[in-house]
Amino acid sequence: MVLAVTARRGTDETTSHGRVGSVIAGFLACLLAVGAPVAVSGTAHAQPAPGAVVSEAPLDSRLSLPGAASARALSYTTQWRSGETATATGVVFVPGGEPPAGGRPVVAWAHGTTGLADDCAPSRNPRSERDTAYLEHWLDQGYAVVAADYPGLGSDGLHRYLDGQSAANSIVDLVRAARAVEPSLSERWVVVGQSQGGHAALHTANTATDRAPELDFRGTLTTGAPSNLELVFPIGFPEFPDLPLDGLTAFGAFIFAGLREADPGLDLDGYLTGLGREVVDAAESLCYDEMLARYTGVGIGDLLARPLGDDRFPAALSDYLGVPVNGYDRPLFLAQGLDDRVVPAPLSVKLVADLWAGGAQPRFATYPTGHSETMAASLPDTTPFVAELFAG
Incomplete structure (x- = not known):
């Protein structure tokens, strides 16, 4: 049974939609039993404020959404x-019709894993059918949708995969930039994220009101948000057996590549075999589907030359990708598929328990679905949740 909690009412609803895969649940259940951005220093020339528009142009119609009356690409x-300044890219989708009094509410979309290379940026590629349908749904509700690529993904620098705070900064700042070029947008906004984007959305929720007090942040919705990975990866060792999780080697390589970029002093290459260094190097240039195709049959254990559980690696990983469990000041809705083989449900169950212990009151709902399917399956619950956030 999985607890579903509605933050606004403080009531408990117990729902059960199926069984978590026994191998994954057993393994992870046993395992799991157990800030604001830094200011940039002054220089001879003032740095542009976060959210300043660098460039804008109409988005290629092949990359737009069918329901968007206008679509613009921004940097x-x-x-x-x-706190180091970066330039990021993203897209603003606006539905047709007259905006309501007070402007169009904004859904900030935080995308799932695509890769690290610039060519993998969502703004440079047609959206998948799944993402298109999902974003169309929010446009149909009358919301504008802004979609950040995240720093380094389509812009200068290497994208630091699951560096949640950097991604969160870019999401908040895109809302600012979008309002600068589209006057019909309201100051009211929410963040909605899937998978990697769920991780980014939680970091956004933790910092949004402090980072942009001039905006009216209302709350957060996530589906399949990864968490507690800092507890899982340190158990890795050479020849570690394969787990029944989809894309684990590709996701692991993206994490290692991002961590290597963010923390050069860790000497991440020293933890890797020759094959491991090859795979992590490839993660910097190959998109997700290409990584899956090239390294089918390669397991996490094949990448490792020594255990990851020493005194240095767990602390570095926790600092890099840990999800905050306190400091939330707006409602949260976490949706989780019980058949998710990318982000297993026990990880999210622990996150929800930690959020409650940290003072948040998240609503948590489960669905008899896999990782990506939870997006559509949760809409009967999440659509009214978002509407309630924008009410008043």
């Missing part, structure tokens, strides 16, 4: 988690 200023 804008943001920050890495260190």
Whole structure:
């Protein structure tokens, strides 16, 4: 049984939609039993404010959404988690019709894993049928949709995969930039994220009101958000047996590549075999589907030359990708598929328990679905949740 909690009412609803795969649940259940951005220093020339528009242009119609009356590609200023200025890219989709009084509410879409290379940026590629249908749904509700690529993905620097704070900065700052070029947008906004984007959305929720007090942040919706990975990866060792999880080697390689970029002092290559270094190097240039195709049959254990559980690696990983469990000031809805073989349900169950312990009151609902299918399956619950956030 999985607890579903509605934050606004404080009531408990117990729902059960199926069984978590026994191998994954057993393994992970046993395993799991157990800030604001930094200011950039002054220089002879003032740095542009986060969210300043660098460029804008109409989005190629082949990359747009069918329900968008207008679609524009933006580049804008943001920050890495260190406070260093970055330029990021994203897209603004606006539905047709007259905007309501007070402007169109904004859904900030945080996308799932595509890769690290610039060619993998969502703004440079047609959206998948799944993502198109999902974003069309929010446009149909009358919301504008802004979609950040995240720093380094389609812009300068290497994208640091699952560096949640850097991604969160770019999401908040895209809302600012979008309002600068589209006056019909309201100051009211929510963040909605899937998979990697769910991780980014949680970081966004944790920082949004402090980072952009001039905006009216209302809350957060995630589906299949990864968490507690800092507890799982340190058990890795050479010849570690394969787990029944989809895309684990590709996801692991993206994490290693991002961590290597963010923390050069870790000497991540020293943890890797020759094959491991090849795979992690490839993760910097290959998109997700290409990684899957090239390294089918390669397991996490094949990448490792020594265990990851030493004194250095777990702390570095936790600092890099850990999800905050306190400091939330707006409602949260976490949706999880019980048959998810990318982000197994026990990871999310632990996250929800930690969020409650940290003072948040998230609503948590489960569905008898896999990783991506949870997006559509949750809409009967998440659509009214988002509408309630924008009410008033």
